[in-house]
Amino acid sequence: MNTQQQAAPQAADDYASRDWWRTGIIDMRPGEIRYRGYAIEDLIGNVGFAQMIWLMLRGELPTAGQAGLLEAALMSAVDHGPQAPSIAIARMAATCGVGLNNAMASAVNVLGDVHGGAGEQAVALYHDAAARVDAGLAPADAAREALAGFVELHGKFVPGFGHRFHPRDPRAPRLLQLVDEAAAQGHVGGRHAQAARAIEAELARQKGRTIPMNIDGATAVIYAELGFPAPLARGLFCLSRSVGILAHAWEQTQQGGRNKGPIPRQYLPVYDGEPPRPVPGAG
Amino acid sequence: MNTQQQAAPQAADDYASRDWWRTGIIDMRPGEIRYRGYAIEDLIGNVGFAQMIWLMLRGELPTAGQAGLLEAALMSAVDHGPQAPSIAIARMAATCGVGLNNAMASAVNVLGDVHGGAGEQAVALYHDAAARVDAGLAPADAAREALAGFVELHGKFVPGFGHRFHPRDPRAPRLLQLVDEAAAQGHVGGRHAQAARAIEAELARQKGRTIPMNIDGATAVIYAELGFPAPLARGLFCLSRSVGILAHAWEQTQQGGRNKGPIPRQYLPVYDGEPPRPVPGAG
């Protein structure tokens, strides 16, 4: 073996190298850690977990009213049971001989456009409708136009409304009530709650029946009211659902079992492929 | 193509099949969701995010004193900057054309025994030392014996003490102060804080210099005081660090860049392998 080292980099490259990793979130020196300028020892004991989430993502500390709504959105979406692919994956992973961190990773990973993206899409939809109201449209007209634009781009699944299991998602009205209270107290403006309700009304008009707001639609109202950009609605959902994922992975660990698949061993998947046949040229 | 369906399962199998997915965490009916028996609409607005984490993992709601300590442990470990592999991975993933959920998954996934397991190991170490005190040993003797047992099993890296960057981790003393206050008010017993300090003293005696408690050692004191089993210390760290992971992935997204690796493109890794050679039998 030989060692073929590259020529020493130029001074200008050195700078580029150090600048390659650049952040405004955390500043460290030996013995010193600051997040967004705040010393960690000052934050500890004065700032809760949800407030810290806000600080890390937004750069400033939230007001008490803002923090309360964020807590509600985060705590209400932690789990929807083992029928959800993410939860089932966490439980199966926990039986395969990997760590809780790995079980969480395999599960959080599937919170993609279909499983975890409804909140992100709903925030974008509310932003659109609210902007149309700001531009002078009546809420109902803004809702109709925003909906039409969304369906043209993304198809018939309108995120945030309707539920294949719950005729009425019990989480949504309670979250909306909290938003209304916060708006009455001036903690948030209420424009996106208005937009969401106008969209719900427009959907009911179009379909001839109520398609009630679900958990994704309601947490999206909160995230939009709190000023989070749409992609962070998915990020926050991942933080929230990670709790249920961890709880189920842990419960499965306690139940035991090795290598648990989706169905018990005595069941076989239905096979609908080629009938038995010989390999050409084989013995 | 043909369809070769399996014989219909027996009635006994049906039961087994339904029992294959079993949980005590969440109970649902159409329009109804209960966690650990509590209706979600009753929890929303009355229970914060950290309390919900406790309920999901422990089955009961925490007291205010317990919830306060859990908040502190969770908020203090969210981030240690882009030099940590998990944070760097999140930032690189964010430039590769995957979702925030995927960036979070690749990053949380590496919080294994070395990167994320110190808290879990420290809780187990404190449990061991505290149990020896309960069995009648003086704290210093219990610490010495527990340490010896740990090092024999796991090697020279004692989790929770010492830091390769911080001469003194600024997070640990502040967290211990909160534990002391909580113990003084009767929220926790204080046995594991005592065990941790005895281990710190024993380490200093053995090494001839202070090896101060770090963030993993301090959060482990809290998790042990709060009664979490050791593996959940890793799980809780994953929840906590997920916040920093998300924040850095998001910041990187805002900075832009495509396909960002660990070093700028003008740098090449050092090659120390075989010199150029021909492929036997090739052209």
Add this chain to the structure above:
Amino acid sequence: MNTQQQAAPQAADDYASRDWWRTGIIDMRPGEIRYRGYAIEDLIGNVGFAQMIWLMLRGELPTAGQAGLLEAALMSAVDHGPQAPSIAIARMAATCGVGLNNAMASAVNVLGDVHGGAGEQAVALYHDAAARVDAGLAPADAAREALAGFVELHGKFVPGFGHRFHPRDPRAPRLLQLVDEAAAQGHVGGRHAQAARAIEAELARQKGRTIPMNIDGATAVIYAELGFPAPLARGLFCLSRSVGILAHAWEQTQQGGRNKGPIPRQYLPVYDGEPPRPVPGAG
């Protein structure tokens, strides 16, 4: 604790349940395993790894000519060094106390639209150009129209052409040579190789300089010639790059190190955030 079991499912549901997991890939009975109808004991010793990949994805065995091209595409894209995020992630993960499977997962996970999607997009682009030729256009006109359509939809990065490190990617001409040989022998039709070259010529015309085909563009020619749908080009790239990912994770394991980040510990990322400030209301 009580046990609230659900009512027994109906017979019709039972059927639905068994049909929930349905496949044409594998059929098993105790002591018997068939893939696409072929008994595993007949396949073993008669079919190589690349042929098995083809069988699993396509449902039939490849001809020798097809298998040879697939081998070449798979073996040529295994690795592009630790500057690639996927490889760096595999190496960092290997130092964090997780298994090789976990290191591979964190790394394969980032082969998204930007890092792993070029082949998929290039196949789609070639399909489009070849279809325009089939519809009667001259290859140059087809290339121009297909390119224009792609850029309008996806932006200025044309997948499969140009390389930020290699002025001329040494893999592409050799792979194209194999395609030409296979076309001359009738193993493949050559339409997509023609389309790719017409696109390369059109790009050169537009930019005023050659933007030579790269590894993604060349393997995409092979996958398109072999009849793979575009999304499988990404899947096949993931299989291929998994080899480099595994090799680097393993080499890093042998080099040792614990918790290796992107830069050595003595370097700090540049901080460009808020200056030090007090926490409002804290101590």
Add this chain to the structure above:
Amino acid sequence: MNTQQQAAPQAADDYASRDWWRTGIIDMRPGEIRYRGYAIEDLIGNVGFAQMIWLMLRGELPTAGQAGLLEAALMSAVDHGPQAPSIAIARMAATCGVGLNNAMASAVNVLGDVHGGAGEQAVALYHDAAARVDAGLAPADAAREALAGFVELHGKFVPGFGHRFHPRDPRAPRLLQLVDEAAAQGHVGGRHAQAARAIEAELARQKGRTIPMNIDGATAVIYAELGFPAPLARGLFCLSRSVGILAHAWEQTQQGGRNKGPIPRQYLPVYDGEPPRPVPGAG
């Protein structure tokens, strides 16, 4: 915002920085790529996928006899159907709105000690038994001692023998037959095949019935005969099973469905937790 840049690194640090990423696998210069010293354009067309896997992991090219056995081990373990957690996870992930790379990652990730580690453990077991033969023991005695050592360390599950679904795994005898043929032709030594058969015989003696070698045990014979270290047996299994994972993720994509969980929506998991109760202090 201010910018607090770190002091410029010392010259000695610069070297350390460049050496931080070091490899003997791949060497690149603009327009040039070499793996283990071989130019990529020389490898393409002369080396197949399995041979490239060997080169990347071992540093040298395999002989034809070695390559043939590696092909057989890799192709025989690609899939064991949707009851395996890894395959089920890949299929569920594919319905959640993530890419094929993400579906593969979530699935490969669970190939841990229980689901993917049997081959690794079996290689280590064979190494141990073969070393005892080398040290002078009769094969039967070596097998008994190696087994006893394994069970004491790892518990009662002896990896590589017995199958919960197949009374006799149809893959194992055929793979062993290939090993015997390769040994007869001098491609491999045959010591580990001997060790594996002695362990099978010892197990039968202990249990009073045959516990036949399974796919993990048989591929482990091949990997051990070929000189792979035990951890790479897991890595190679991950490469192999990635093929089935990709094929099932792709088939599920073609079947359609959104957000598919482990059981159909009309089924609910059995709930065995707390009965309904009020939240203390709520409403």
